[in-house]
Amino acid sequence: MTQSGTYETIVVGGGPAGSTAAALLAEKGRKVLLLEKSRFPRYHIGESLIPFCYFTLKRLGLIEKLDKSGFTVDKYSVQFVSTNGKLSQPFYFDEHLDHPCSHTWQVWRQDFDRMLLANAREKGAEVREGWQVKEVLEEGGRTVGVRAVDEAGVEHEFRAPMTIDATGRDALSVARRGWRVRDPYLNKIAVWTYYKGASRPPGKDGGATIVAFVPERGWFWWIPLAHDTVSVGVVAEKDYLFRETRDLAQVFAQEVKQNRWIEEHLAAGTPSGEFRTTGEFSYRSKYCAADGLLLAGDAFAFLDPVFSSGVFLALKGGEMAADAVDAALSAGDVSAARFAAYSEAYCHGLESMRQLVYAFYDVNFHFRDLFTKYPETRGALTDCLIGDLHRDYKPLFDKVREFASVPAPLAHGRPLIGAEGSACASPS
Numbered sequence: 001m002t003q004s005g006t007y008e009t010i011v012v013g014g015g016p017a018g019s020t021a022a023a024l025l026a027e028k029g030r031k032v033l034l035l036e037k038s039r040f041p042r043y044h045i046g047e048s049l050i051p052f053c054y055f056t057l058k059r060l061g062l063i064e065k066l067d068k069s070g071f072t073v074d075k076y077s078v079q080f081v082s083t084n085g086k087l088s089q090p091f092y093f094d095e096h097l098d099h100p101c102s103h104t105w106q107v108w109r110q111d112f113d114r115m116l117l118a119n120a121r122e123k124g125a126e127v128r129e130g131w132q133v134k135e136v137l138e139e140g141g142r143t144v145g146v147r148a149v150d151e152a153g154v155e156h157e158f159r160a161p162m163t164i165d166a167t168g169r170d171a172l173s174v175a176r177r178g179w180r181v182r183d184p185y186l187n188k189i190a191v192w193t194y195y196k197g198a199s200r201p202p203g204k205d206g207g208a209t210i211v212a213f214v215p216e217r218g219w220f221w222w223i224p225l226a227h228d229t230v231s232v233g234v235v236a237e238k239d240y241l242f243r244e245t246r247d248l249a250q251v252f253a254q255e256v257k258q259n260r261w262i263e264e265h266l267a268a269g270t271p272s273g274e275f276r277t278t279g280e281f282s283y284r285s286k287y288c289a290a291d292g293l294l295l296a297g298d299a300f301a302f303l304d305p306v307f308s309s310g311v312f313l314a315l316k317g318g319e320m321a322a323d324a325v326d327a328a329l330s331a332g333d334v335s336a337a338r339f340a341a342y343s344e345a346y347c348h349g350l351e352s353m354r355q356l357v358y359a360f361y362d363v364n365f366h367f368r369d370l371f372t373k374y375p376e377t378r379g380a381l382t383d384c385l386i387g388d389l390h391r392d393y394k395p396l397f398d399k400v401r402e403f404a405s406v407p408a409p410l411a412h413g414r415p416l417i418g419a420e421g422s423a424c425a426s427p428s
């Protein structure tokens, strides 16, 4: 084992959450090490952004770069396809909000994530790709760094007063500490692939995300990407999807027949990638922080992707983590209690989206019923869908509750106040 250095913060994972946190901390002059187990570009699912991603991307200085990148498709709207194959009118973001954020993007994640990671490096973070963190080190109940393995298999130890776990759905801390709490109802899985040359709606609507329903069972995403490719996947309960076979290509083919619009639009194209699946859809960690440790992005919580909120939550989570960690380091106090406001804000945002996701899956709920009785809810609901999550949506969800079963907020996801509230000074 080599002692390989001391930093102010170690970030584990170079996805949107980790890269954002590392870039912003480095920009503040902090000595940051980011360890990423893969070499970029690496494949990742989750290609559709929502309008409020704009604000973190703007703070990172990446809007112009993204616009010129060549790996995006402009996304101006979302559309729904009913079970009988009928396409709804587009819902254009700019009809709701006159702001540059109303134009968002569909992105190839290997390119988008590589851009974010390069940005962290350019801002001054030390980024090491091909380094896998094996263990988060603790002393006296406090996180003091990590043990990582380089590509040659050599072990190294790095130390810092703060570690940010941004390991995505691998969720290193959550897995090691047994903190994963599954959402009681959102227990779906996804099966997906890519098609080249599929037909797209014409003009501006060609970049829309399309959510197409499978009768009473689930839904398809249709995400048009650059290079004439569409990301297309089906989400439903595992027992339903695997009822006849576990062969992913066959599962996909059998569901395509359930929605005429998807079937017709894929007919012109050809599959251009392997078929993939993922399970354990929605969870939240029991804790978001411990002394010297903070969780961000999917490493903290994962929510069913129906409203494409994951990258937004990772970018925003990375941003909030950077600000909270910087303040903690300045105060010389990296105790878990220090991250109560972070947890409050994060969980509030998650809960706003989670209530919408529950309403979506309630077979008795139809947005039109809500809007007919309470036309004034349309604006608030749209705000929530575009990612303006850090507002008070109680009046909205009190009304939604008349039509749909909407969950109470989860009680977990707070900081683990170690040794019940002990303050913990960071070593200088």
Ligand SMILES: Cc1cc2nc3c(=O)[nH]c(=O)nc-3n(C[C@H](O)[C@H](O)[C@H](O)COP(=O)(O)OP(=O)(O)OC[C@H]3O[C@@H](n4cnc5c(N)ncnc54)[C@H](O)[C@@H]3O)c2cc1C
Residues within 6 Å of the ligand: 012, 013, 014, 015, 016, 017, 018, 035, 036, 037, 038, 044, 045, 046, 047, 048, 049, 050, 131, 132, 133, 134, 166, 167, 168, 169, 170, 171, 172, 190, 278, 296, 297, 298, 299, 305, 308, 309, 310, 311, 312, 314
């Ligand atoms: C089926 C599906 C569809 C989705 N669709 C969308 C969508 O359309 N829009 C959207 O916004 N979101 C979507 N998401 C969610 C989105 O993919 C995630 O929310 C987002 O990638 C989270 O970013 P992150 O930075 O937290 O984690 P990640 O992007 O997963 O990054 C984590 C990084 O940590 C690295 N890592 C892991 N363990 C270690 C370790 N031990 N040491 C070092 N490095 C490590 C990984 O290699 C990875 O690069 C979807 C998710 C799924 C499963």
